[in-house]
Amino acid sequence: MRKNLILMFLGITVVLQLMLGSIAQYTIKKHFLDLGSSYIHESFTALNRNTAITPYQQKMIRGFERNSLKVWNIENNIISYQNSSASLPSDPSKFVLDNKASMYSRQWIDKEDHYLAESFYINETTTVVVGININNHIEFFEAVSTMFFWFTTVMTLLAGLYSVVIVSNGLRPLKRFENYIARIRPGHLDIRIPTQKLPSELEELAIGQNNMLDRLDEGFKRLSDFSSDIAHELRTPLTNLTTQTQVVLSSDRDVAEYRDILGSNLEELERINKTINDTLYLAKAENSLLYKNNEKLKLEDVIDQLIEYHSIAAEDKELEIKMVGTGVLNCDKQMFQRAINNLLSNAVRHSTPFSTIRILIKQEEDQDLTISINNVGDTIPADCLPFIFGRFYRKDKSREHDYGFGAGLGLAITKSIIETYGGTITAESFEGKTKFEMFFPAEKLV
16 A cells, blocks of 8 residues: 555656646747747748849848848749758748738758748749748757756656655554554454544544444453353253252152152253243344244234233232223234233232232324333332343342343343334333333334
């Protein structure tokens, strides 16, 4: 890149110099040609424009030799008189004019001398050619061309050195940028690119890079935490299975004992299976890999089915589940049921006996949709609220199941499903009153 920039800068400089030099040379050359042509026209006014050159006029013409004027009188396509030994460059008939409005100009070399001449109409048979020696003009022009050549050469060298310095200084921030990037490793994602001394062109790029590193760092931490969490969730049932199996094998047991132990092992295996299935479901939901059989759902009908499903568990705690409002959402029925079921089961589990769980649906025609589930019971600590939708989240690192049973993936799955359909979910908990609220903007409901 550095080499290409230097060559580009140098190439542009050379092209500009050549263009300016060519324009200057053309201007100088045209200026001298105009001067010569003007001088020839002014000198010709001393001649009789109406007749051919006479012997008397020939004496006048000889006087012009002191001013380096060359005159050729052409009659009937033949040179009848000339006042010097200089020869016209070709057949004299090419200089003959048909009328006074016609003009003919020619520049040529004769015996290493440079001449400029123009033709003037006298009558139908006579044309006068007046010329001058332009050796001085040519020598000056060649001197100017030589000067431009050396000027261009020197300026090209200086431009080359200047381009190296400019490009090196200009790429220095990019080199520092590259050095920071090269230091980033999977175990060193905390490195950030300082933006204070970067040029404006790189500042936005550095900010974007730092934001990307923030996301990667967060992703790696989540992956690390997930690995630790899944290992813990699987270790407990596997340890139980191993221990129970070792105990069973340590001595002979009767059939009833074997049946009890196998039943206990089955519970642990079901727990492992549920953890794995929930983890896979969450991974698919977060990466939009779930099959969606979207349909227009009447939310009150779907939620009413879930209320009936949880009615037995609610009756055991003397709970009442009430639903108010109607709404429509275009989504996969099973996914929506799973999201609401997770929230409703948590509400039943953590509600105070003899309390009421309230489900509120708010939606006007073609407007935003809000679904909230409210219950009275355990208060979720404020410092836990920002994290309760995380995978395997627990209040502390002891892995105690403070707010539910299972692997702790229910709220994470609910959040992924809601976000899949462009919605958001929030949680509030204060003085025993807890509310989970889902919001779907109108533009996402189509």
